[in-house]
Amino acid sequence: MKYQAFAVLLSACLFLVGCKSQKGKFEFVAPEAGTSLLKGEKVQLALRFPDETLDSVVYSVDGDLLARKTDTAAIEFDTDKFNYGNRSLSAKIYYAGKEDIAYTNILIVPPPATAYQFEVINTFPHDSNAFTQGLQYENGVLYESTGMQGRSSLRKVDLKTGNVIQKVDLEDELFGEGMTIMGDKIVLLTWMNGVGFVYDKSNLRKLQTFNYANPQQEGWGITYDGTRLIKTDGSAFLYFMDPVTFREQGSLEVFDDHGPVSNLNELEYVDGKIYANLYYADRDEVVIINPETGVVEGKINFVGLYDGKRQSTGNEMNGIAYNASTKNFYVTGKDWTKLFEVRLSPR
Structure with a gap:
């Protein structure tokens, strides 16, 4: 028989880690972690911000820069520009001389076969x-x-x-x-x-x-x-x-x-x-x-x-x-x- 227990366990662990949005006063409120989206679909990235004066927020996908903003407005994420699979989203916020970061993830999929x-x-x-x-x-x-x-x-x-x-x-x-x-x-x-x-x-x-x-x-x-x-x-x-x-x-x-x-x-x-x-x-x-x-x-x-x-x-x-x-x-x-x-x- 064929077994790949280690690979399956590792993949499961990575997926679980990626699915966890940071909880606290600064976090993603949309999309919900683990959301599946059809390639070509667009979604709004929305955050809950701390009650502090915002300096800037830097959005990234899989560690690559997506956008840099100086306001709290949601930004559009176009899945058509990214590969299929789990995409890790992060947002780093700078405010009142501090910095913080939030994470979430989505799954980009094709239409049904x-x-x-x-x-x-x-x-x-x-x-x-x-x-x-x-x-x-x-x-x-x-x-x-x-x-x-x-x-x-x-x-x-x-x-x-x-x-x-x-x-x-x-x-x-x-x-x-x-x-x-x-x-x-x-x-x-x-x-x-x-x-x-x-x-x-x-x-x-x-x-x-x-x-x-x-x-x-x-x-x-x-x-x-x-x-x-x-x-x-x-x-x-x-x-x-x-x-x-x-x-x-x-x-x-x-x-x-x-x-x-x-x-x-x-x-x-x-x-x-x-x-x-x-x-x-x-x-x-x-x-x-x-x-x-x-x-x-x-x-x-x-x-x-x-x-x-x-x-x-x-x-x-x-x-x-x-x-x-x-x-x-x-x-x-x-x-x-x-x-x-x-x-x-x-x-």
Whole structure:
């Protein structure tokens, strides 16, 4: 299983600290701490001032100067000028030879994502011992990576029968994760081993081993947009990697209308968007992400698709592949007995 208790605890602590407005005779009265605002929305920043002669007040956002005033009038805050996520607001007041400071925070979010529905076009057999971590379709062949120590593998699979055409096993101590096709190569991640591998697509011969930029960073999903490798680690971030050096080039946090979207897992790049499985035991959901903004633009709820026997954990939906010729997707899950061809459409 995958755990990120420390990261979750740290994020929670930072959020709680940011949500506390300073209480006293000088404080923010608007907006209320933790208020969610749509990007592009404007809000008035209003303060309660001490009963003293005001010299000046300096407003800042995330430590950067927003405005400097010499009166107590509210000022306008335009969310369109700032990135998505938690923004820390502060106001430092100078009065009667004294100074004081107040804090609050807001959450800038995008509009709700478009809901998509699915139609099952075909159902195919799937290896019930394939703990699916990565899935991709190309020229009539499914490429699949599987996890779990002692049974992790990279394989080519016959779509219609589910039979393994070719397979290479990972060493027993490795836990295989996501994979993606990159030209005539395949790039595969491992979970907590801090290493990835490059294989020859034609014969699955290992060509190269590379280390993650941050050895403590987990490997979950990966895809290729033709220029960059895009990786997940179970957080709300996408990480962009150089496809030659495998060095990290940047990251992007993913948001929906409720805030950061964590547990990003297996990825598929399709027509300029990223389709991502979310790793949850209690729901089967795929989100459609704009990789330029990090905004979740679409959501597909697959609950009810798979009617096979499932445990409370370990049988999560994972694996999404695209057939460019039919515009349909193939989806499955960890140790599922079925793989589904589905057609998506907005509700």
